[in-house]
Amino acid sequence: MAQVLEFRLPDLGEGLTEAEIVRWLVQVGDVVAVDQPVVEVETAKAMVEVPCPYGGVVTARFGEEGTELPVGAPLITVAVGAAASGGESEGSGNVLVGYGTSEAAARRRRVRPGQPTRAAAAAGGTANGHVSTAGTVNELSDGVRAAEQASTSEAANGQVGRSSATDSHPETTGTTDPTDGPVPVISPLVRRLARENGLDLRELTGSGPDGLILRADVEYALRAAAAQGRRTTVPSAEPHARVAPAPTATPATTPAPAATGISTGTRTPLKGIRGAVADKMSRSRREIPDATCWVDADATELMRARTAMNASGGPKISLLALLARICTAALARHPELNSTVDMEAREIVRLDRVHLGFAAQTDRGLVVPVVRDAQARDAESLTAEFARLTEAARAGTLTPGELTGGTFTLNNYGVFGVDGSTPIINHPEAAMLGVGRIVPKPWVHEGELAVRQVVQLSLTFDHRVCDGGTAGGFLRYVADCVEQPAVLLRTL
Known part of the structure; x- marks a missing residue:
C-alpha cells in the first residue's frame, strides 16, 4: 500500500x-x-x-x-x-x-x-x-x-x-470547468498585478500553454482598458466575457499608451537578497539617528608592516585582517559602539563579543558575512576566515547563520576605487567603519612635504548609544593604529 x-x-x-x-x-x-x-x-x-x-x-x-x-x-x-x-x-x-x-x-x-x-x-x-x-x-x-x-x-x-x-x-471529479477552482496564472506576481489593478483574471484567455495567463496577457488587458477609458473589471452582467489575449511574442516591457500616463522602463522585483538589503537599509534610515565623522590617515607604516609580515614566509596576511584587528582593539577601548538598542525596553544593550561583519560584493548583490568572535582571533585567523566567507559569498553557499548576528561592520569600499563614503548602519548594529582606497598623496611627514600612502576613514554611528566624543575617540584610535602600528602592540 x-x-x-x-x-x-x-x-x-x-x-x-x-x-x-x-x-x-x-x-x-x-x-x-x-x-x-x-x-x-x-x-x-x-x-x-x-x-x-x-x-x-x-x-x-x-x-x-x-x-x-x-x-x-x-x-x-x-x-x-x-x-x-x-x-x-x-x-x-x-x-x-x-x-x-x-x-x-x-x-x-x-x-x-x-x-x-x-x-x-x-x-x-x-x-x-x-x-x-x-x-x-x-x-x-x-x-x-x-x-x-x-x-x-x-x-x-x-x-x-x-x-x-x-x-x-x-x-x-471528471470535470475541467475553467470557472471552478483557481485561474491558471504563470506566477503570483502576475496575479498580484491583476489584483492591484482591479482586473478579473476569469475574464482573460491566457496565451500560454493550455490557456496559462502570462504577464503579457494582463498588461495587454490593462492597456486595452485604459485606451477604451473604462474600468478594468468586467461588469457582473457579463461573467464569461473574454478579453483578447496578447500575442505570445509580446514582450513584458511593451510601452503603454500615452493615455495611461505610465512611463516605460524595466521593472526588477525587490526580492531575495536585493529585497532584504532594501528592507534593512530602509529600516536603518527610519529608526537610527546616525551621524558620521571621518579622518584622513597616513597608512604608509601599516603597508610596510604588512609587507614585512608577508616576507617572513608564513601565511599571507590581508590588509582587511589588519584593519579588523585594529577595529576589535578599538571596540575594547570604546565598547559603546559594540551595542544595540532595545527600544521596547528603552535600553542600550552592550555586547561582550565582537561578531564582525564585512561587506562583500557578489554577482547576486551586496552581502555581509559575519566573522564570529573576531576579538579572539589573530591576523592569520582573520585572514583565513575572511577568505573562506568571501569564497562562499561568491559561490552563493553562505548559510543564514553566516549572514546574521553581526555586532559591528567593517566596510572596505576602497576596492571600488573611491576615497570616501557615509555608510548606512547595518541594523540593528550601532556603528560601521568605512575604509577608502589607499593612494599616494602629498603629506606633511616629520615637518616636510612627502608622498605618502593616504586613506580616508569614516565612522557612522548611532547617536543614541554614544555622543561625538566617544565616536571621535574610537576613530582617532583607529587612525593612530593605521599611522603607527606599534600603537596597537602597546595596547594589547
Whole structure:
C-alpha cells in the first residue's frame, strides 16, 4: 500500500518567512531518497538546498522556478511505502522498487488532460490523500499519473495551497470547468498585478500553454482598458466575457499608451537578497539617528608592516585582517559602539563579543558575512576566515547563520576605487567603519612635504548609544593604529 505524503517548505530559521524557488533538483516521477535535496531556494539571507524527509516517487511539484513561496507552503508530494515482490513492506517510507525516472517519463508522455485513471476511479483514491495500489506497482503508477496531471495545472497556477483535494486533483471529479477552482496564472506576481489593478483574471484567455495567463496577457488587458477609458473589471452582467489575449511574442516591457500616463522602463522585483538589503537599509534610515565623522590617515607604516609580515614566509596576511584587528582593539577601548538598542525596553544593550561583519560584493548583490568572535582571533585567523566567507559569498553557499548576528561592520569600499563614503548602519548594529582606497598623496611627514600612502576613514554611528566624543575617540584610535602600528602592540 502506498501513501502520498506532502512535504512543505520548512522554517529555514533566522525569522525567514518566504523563499524563492531558484532551481528544481527533481522531476515528477523521479525516485528520491530520504534527506535528498529536492529544490534550491533563495531566501533573504542565502541560497539553500532543501532536503526531503521522505523516500519514494515524486508525484507533484508546486511552484515554477522564480516563484516565491511562504514557509509552510507545499513543495512536493511523494508516494512512499509501495509493496512489491522482494521489496519493502508497506508504509516503510523507503524508495519504491522497480520504478525509475525513465519509466516515469514514459508514463507522463502517455497521460492526456482529463484522462481517467484506475487510481482516480478507486473509492477514496486521491481525494483522501492516498493512492490505492492493491499491492501492485501498476496501480501506484496510475496514482502517479493522476498526481502528475494535477501538478501540471497547480505548478502553472503558481498556487502554494489547496482548498480541497478535488481542487488540486480535478481528474477525481471528471470535470475541467475553467470557472471552478483557481485561474491558471504563470506566477503570483502576475496575479498580484491583476489584483492591484482591479482586473478579473476569469475574464482573460491566457496565451500560454493550455490557456496559462502570462504577464503579457494582463498588461495587454490593462492597456486595452485604459485606451477604451473604462474600468478594468468586467461588469457582473457579463461573467464569461473574454478579453483578447496578447500575442505570445509580446514582450513584458511593451510601452503603454500615452493615455495611461505610465512611463516605460524595466521593472526588477525587490526580492531575495536585493529585497532584504532594501528592507534593512530602509529600516536603518527610519529608526537610527546616525551621524558620521571621518579622518584622513597616513597608512604608509601599516603597508610596510604588512609587507614585512608577508616576507617572513608564513601565511599571507590581508590588509582587511589588519584593519579588523585594529577595529576589535578599538571596540575594547570604546565598547559603546559594540551595542544595540532595545527600544521596547528603552535600553542600550552592550555586547561582550565582537561578531564582525564585512561587506562583500557578489554577482547576486551586496552581502555581509559575519566573522564570529573576531576579538579572539589573530591576523592569520582573520585572514583565513575572511577568505573562506568571501569564497562562499561568491559561490552563493553562505548559510543564514553566516549572514546574521553581526555586532559591528567593517566596510572596505576602497576596492571600488573611491576615497570616501557615509555608510548606512547595518541594523540593528550601532556603528560601521568605512575604509577608502589607499593612494599616494602629498603629506606633511616629520615637518616636510612627502608622498605618502593616504586613506580616508569614516565612522557612522548611532547617536543614541554614544555622543561625538566617544565616536571621535574610537576613530582617532583607529587612525593612530593605521599611522603607527606599534600603537596597537602597546595596547594589547
